[in-house]
Amino acid sequence: MKVVVTGAGGLVGRAVVERCASHGDDVRGFDHQSLDISDTSSVQTALNDSKPDVVINCAAWTDVDGCESDSGQAERANALGPELLAATCRDIDALLITISTDYVFDGSKEGFYTQRDQPHPISVYGRSKLEGERRAQAAWARTIVVRSGYIFGVGGKNFLSTLLPRAGRGEPLKAISDMVGTPTYAPDLARRLRELAAVDLPGIFHVVNSGQGASFEDFARAALEMAGLNSALLKRVTLAEFHRPAPRPRNSRLRCLWSEALRLEALPHWTEALRSFVSLQSGSASAAG
Ligand SMILES: NC(=O)c1ccc[n+]([C@@H]2O[C@H](COP(=O)([O-])OP(=O)(O)OC[C@H]3O[C@@H](n4cnc5c(N)ncnc54)[C@H](OP(=O)(O)O)[C@@H]3O)[C@@H](O)[C@H]2O)c1
DSSP, X not given: OEEEEESTTSXXXXXXXXHHHHTXXXXXXXXXXXXXXXXXXHHHHHHHHHOOSEEEEOOOOOOHHHHHXXXXXXXXXIIIHHHHHHHHHHHHTOEEEEEEEGGGSOSOSSSOBXXXXXXXXXXXXXXXXXXXXXXXXXXXXXXEEEEEOSEEOTTSSSHHHHHHHHHHTTOOEEEESSOEEOOEEHHHHHHHHHXXXXXXXXXXXXXXXXXXXXXXXXXXXXXXXXXXXXXXXXXXXXXXXXXXXSOOOSBOOBOOHHHHHTXXXXXXXXXXHHHHHHHHHHHHHHHHO
8 A cells, every 4th residue: 555644753653654664555754844734735746746545644733732822823734734635635536544633522521422422622722623624524535534532652742751751760740630531552543544544434433542541640650550660759630730721621532433333453451552652661761771
């Protein structure tokens, strides 16, 4: 399969390039510097030159608090970008898979959000991502939207990759205890994205690791325990105490009715995925130190 990955320098983008390469795909990754997805002519040139069978869009402006104070940049990266990719995919008859977020929901539901739940974002980031889903789907029928949440993996700027080194240095840590989501390991997400490329069935998928979900505190405590680090360093805080510019959904756990109907194998439990991540992190820390 000939695959183009946008946002290839990011946490998920890197995992997707790696996954597709290990599959033997002809994969071309564009990082932000080599392709700005909100620039029409750059998108057209990149896709017309590459002629992919599938485009996996991992590019987004993911700074949730930054988006709150610059809705223009959020709209360009998260809404216009997917729309331009979809329109160009239509021109070359390529499948588009574009990643979205659990933050399209407001968090007021008890239990898991499915495709039957009406999105109602409460932040600029969430609104821009929902707009991106809709504009991409309107521009091109062969669009798959993949919502995910609480993504973690090696090498990114995510919560866990900074937590473990800080705990290793004995620094005090804080984790929010009253916000729950479904943790998702980037390599597991990448594997499912590649499977969905083969399935080629348009629609909205929710892709997360299995389990009942976790708060950031649950997640952090489990990681510290698995890494053999001192969890007494961790202080639980509430979302309100964190004073972040952007509101966040208190519950954004996802469940995928489509994957169940298609009998796709459930992704591993998040604790199993976390164990893989922690052992890789510990391995790279000891190699570096
Ligand atoms: N991380 C999570 O917990 C999470 C949860 C749910 C959904 N998601 C979604 O998952 C996807 C991948 O996110 P991630 O975690 O891999 O985030 P990430 O590490 O921040 O990667 C996003 C990449 O997109 C690039 N980018 C930003 N604006 C761009 C533009 N206009 N054109 C091209 N590239 C651009 C960024 O480059 P620069 O850094 O150079 O700007 C970055 O390399 C996104 O759609 C995100 O909304 C993430």
